[in-house]
Amino acid sequence: MRRAQQAKRAEYDLHGSYGAKSLQVLGHALRTAPRRFGVAIGAAGVFGVLTVVFGSVLGLIVDQVVIPAIDGKPIQGWWGERTQDPGRAVLLAGAVFVGIGLVNAVLIVIRRGVQGGAVASVGARHRTVVADAIAALPLGWHRANPAGRMLSAMSSDSETATNPLQPLAFTVGSFTMMIAAGYRLVNMDTWIAITALTVIPAILVVNALYERVISPLWDAGQSLRAEVSTIAHESFEGGTVVKALGAEGRESARFTTKVDALRDADTRVGAVSSWFEPLMDALVPLSSLAIMVVGAHRAAAGAVSVGDVVTAIYLLALMAVPIRGVGWVLGQMPSALVSFQRVARISAAATEVDEPGHVAVPREGAGHVAFRSAHVAADDGDGEPVIIVRDVSLELQPGTVTALVGATGAGKTTVALAAARLSRAVGGEVLIDHTDIRVVQALGTHVALVPQTAFVFAGTVRENITLGEDFPDDEVWTALRRAAVDDLVHGLRHHGEGLNATLEERGMNLSGGQRQRIAIARALVREPRVLILDDATSAVDPGVEQQILAALRADGKGPTVLLIAYRLASIVLADRVIHVDDGTIVDAGSHRELIARDPGYRELVTAYEVDSQRRPDEAGEPG
Amino acid sequence: MGLRETFARGFAISPELHKGLRVTLLLALVAASARATIPYLTQRVTDEGLLADSGVDVTIVQWLVAGGAIVVVISMFVEWRVRRRMVIAAEAGLATLRKRAFHNVHRLSVLTQNSEQRGRYVSRVTGDVDTMRDLMQWTGAGMVVSALESTVVLVVMAVYSWQLALVVIASYVPLLVVTLKFQPVIRGAFSDIRARMADLLGRTSEQLVGVATIRSYGVQERMRSHLRAEIAGIARRERRASWLSSASFSMTAFGQSVATGAALVAGTALGVRGELSVGTVAAFALLVYMFSGPLMWIVEMLAEMQRAMVGWQRVIELVDAPTTVAEPDVPIPLPAGEVGLTVDAVRLTYDDDDEVLKGISLSVPAGNRLAVVGQTGSGKTSLARLLARFFDPTSGHIRVGGVDVRHVTFAELRSRLAVVPQEGFLFEGTVLDNLVYARPDTDSENLRDAAKDAFAALGLTAWLETTAHGLDTQVGARGELLSAGERQLVSIARAYLRDPDVLILDEATSAVDPATEVRISRAMERLMAGRTTVVIAHRLSTAERADLVAVMENGELVEFGPHGDLVGANGPYARLHRAWVAQTRD
Structure with missing residues (x-):
């Protein structure tokens, strides 16, 4: 058990630079749901290949079917071998197109469906770690930390930590596309390749800057979020007192102060991300414009053909998809890392061991x-x-x-x-x-x-007494009688009778x-x-x-x-x-x-x- | 609540969301148009620069690229402004939404508040609002720009060939219809997840309270398995939602193929008849691609939006939850000076359960003290809550100074009538911060003096001096840095500062350390002196010192009169009293 706990702590232990930590967060996800991520990445890879095929088939159809049909010339290629009737050829082409589309659609369903499942698994893992920590945290920790911290780790943090995973399979899957495109560019012409590939360091630099600016802002926002949650908790818990004192206005004012602070913090986060997204969006078009200029010069110098330049622009457009995916992963990473570490801190503090003992003491008579x-x-x-x-x-x-x-x-x-x-x-x-x-x-x-x-928790009287362990009803009744509470239980009629009656959350339907x-x-x-x-x-x-x-x-x-x-x-x-x-x-x-x-x-x-x-x-x- | 109602009601609650929206949309249109021109520029660079008849024309390429670069940069800046405007509007709107929802929770009757796990209210003003924030900050701007981009491309298509544009639209329509039909199902799935999430948080906060018990009985694993089951249930539902939304997304991807195929077939047919050029048909392939790209995004974001809509609806529901215990339309002022209390044929039924109060009538003359005694479940706490108008009786009347409390404004009622609940609940902050609740209008220096006087009048100066920093002592969350008894002392001082004409006291049942016990009872005596008081008594010593005693049993008033009379009457009260005397005098 102790070893299992150490393993759990190691699982959430991040170290090294920001980049290293980001990779560890992704690695954690891949290890948590390897099969699902594997299938999703595979489907994304096939999808990437099909995207290329889709483009090529479109070109082929236009060249071999559409243009000859309109110009009244013979249908060429694969289509021409099957029919020379322009109407039938174009219908055949359309059918092929729809067929590819159908395969594509199926792949999308698989990729995204399985990917979503993988992300759900990782989210569930974070929540489970928090849930497992509740009883493994020292009692002092619970006294020193507001309930809001655990609750927001369970909800908001567990969710935010999985945000970069959503586009992960798609991005990794389409790396095949990017590598193929990059390889062709390098073989084509060094200058064009350099121009095209500059986009990668540019993205990394923009991301590094973004991360530096947004991480502290995000951290501040998440802390305020937990504070808002704590105030709401306290205020609703003391709802009766608030009413008794007519303090509704004052409570609203108190909540307002924190909500406004949260609003300002979130606005600051949003202000930064609102330049990051368009900037990332602009990098690929700017880079393809640069390729045009460099390509024009190289073509004029006779180093490459005009066709090569057109192809290079097309290849960059292909690369743009995974590059953008990387951008999304990276863009969500700062906030995800902050949230991941909030979960990690809880996991690290959960040092209590459920059952540390190994010496059996006989259960005879009263204890000493x-x-x-x-x-x-x-x-x-x-x-x-x-x-x-x-x-x-x-x-x-x-x-x-x-x-x-x-x-x-x-x-x-x-x-x-x-x-x-x-x-x-x-x-x-x-x-x-x-x-x-x-x-x-x-x-x-x-x-x-x-x-x-x-x-006292929401559940039946029996559950509240046995805590799920096996005790026969007569023993439960004996215990209730010894605690002088059997009469009360006999009289309970709340979604059941006696031991089956339901107690409300925190025993609200009982006196202290x-x-x-x-x-x-x-x-x-x-x-x-x-x-x-x-x-x-x-x-x-x-x-x-x-x-x-x-x-x-x-x-x-x-x-x-x-x-x-x-x-x-x-x-x-x-x-x-x-x-x-x-x-x-x-x-x-x-x-x-x-x-x-x-x-x-x-x-x-x-x-x-x-x-x-x-x-x-x-x-x-x-x- | 449908989408339209959600938006209408949501915008009405948070007007910030649509303030300046027109300018934002206009800017988004500019950004979308700029984006749509970039493929067009690429086309021209290829045709006029690279493939020029006289060989590669570097000058034209450079001019066009310079123009393109300017457009890209402009569109980047415009999009930045669009996103920024949306973020600011969204954050302002969501803050308002949070505040409104919070405010309404406190307007709900105690009965309504107790019927829902408090943790769920918390999840509405936090997590549910946050799902909206994700939509506004990340998806909203993208969705608007994409929608406009598709529209711009559609206009371009129509200019090229209205027939082909119609074909493209026609081939998308069935798929879009199916996709839209899907949306409610997806919304249902997300709503299911949010509800489960609220359950999980409720369970978690329960266990946080019970940590010591859980560990002491070694039932950690069992308790964890409860939470794990909830977590697994959420993951299962998330997977289902993921399949649903990806099916819906793939539908649009498929639509792209169908539309391109249909455009090619129809374009070729039109071309054969000489109505379209080869260039136009080829251009359409590109246009369909440009049209469907953003469209896919829209569908993608629609799914995200469903998630946010669910959150939004949950918060709106809370903002709009009816407050049954409402302010009077035509308030009647309470008479000045001392006032008495009358309970007139009051009956009370919670929800559909049994009757809790079965026709109670009694009255307390001004300045008198009434002690209510009875077993737990006899209805005495319900009676106290009705007197404080935490909720209203099912039938009958509660009158203060002859006026039905339903006709008195809350502000006046709370200033004339103070309640000291059983558990001394304090808010995080200092002792003084907690006293501000009694006198919100007093400035801090005057309050400090008033507070010192109050503690002195209650005989609590000595106690205050034993605390770490006197009035500036931090009490911690829920006052837990103080002991239960000390919390009680502060809440007595709070009531004293309020100086009410009527007091409703729910006597604390918890035993505290003897020194504090003495202080509490002394302070209580001084607080009650000269005021009309109803005390829910758990100790017969308290009843002994009251002017009147009411004995409750199973929701009925079985005895009512002065202590001495009742002891002599040889009824239930006399029996209780004899047992008590025997117990304390042994």
């Missing part, structure tokens, strides 16, 4: 967890990991409930994540059943973490507490040996929270629980309390012990008690 002088870091995937928690040693005995208590930002979540291998110990070690957590196989079957923000209970049920159905509740009951009704926690230990077969909670009643339920402050452990022991000897802890937890006693007094009513 230990931190030994662990330093735990948050990693945003872009820079060096930042150490959040220092020198933490703790031990969770099997079957016990331990509460992690501390102020906001004390490092509780970092510790919780480390126990689920979601953040990394950069020093010391974290052990599950005395085995280094980094090598434990199938950790998900031992440890379940329930985060504060419950993840219900979403959290669904998330807890999802953990319980897996019968974890270690259960980590990271503030996972914060929105649950206190009474229900007590009921859930009590049920966890009722039969004595429950998991080892690590609990982050703010309610005193929940903290009191724990066998042991660990007080964390500013990234280190201040004290650990039972609630009573800590109340007695840890003033910081006392202050923290009594605040709630004080409040609940104060309220009735303030209201002036008996409690």
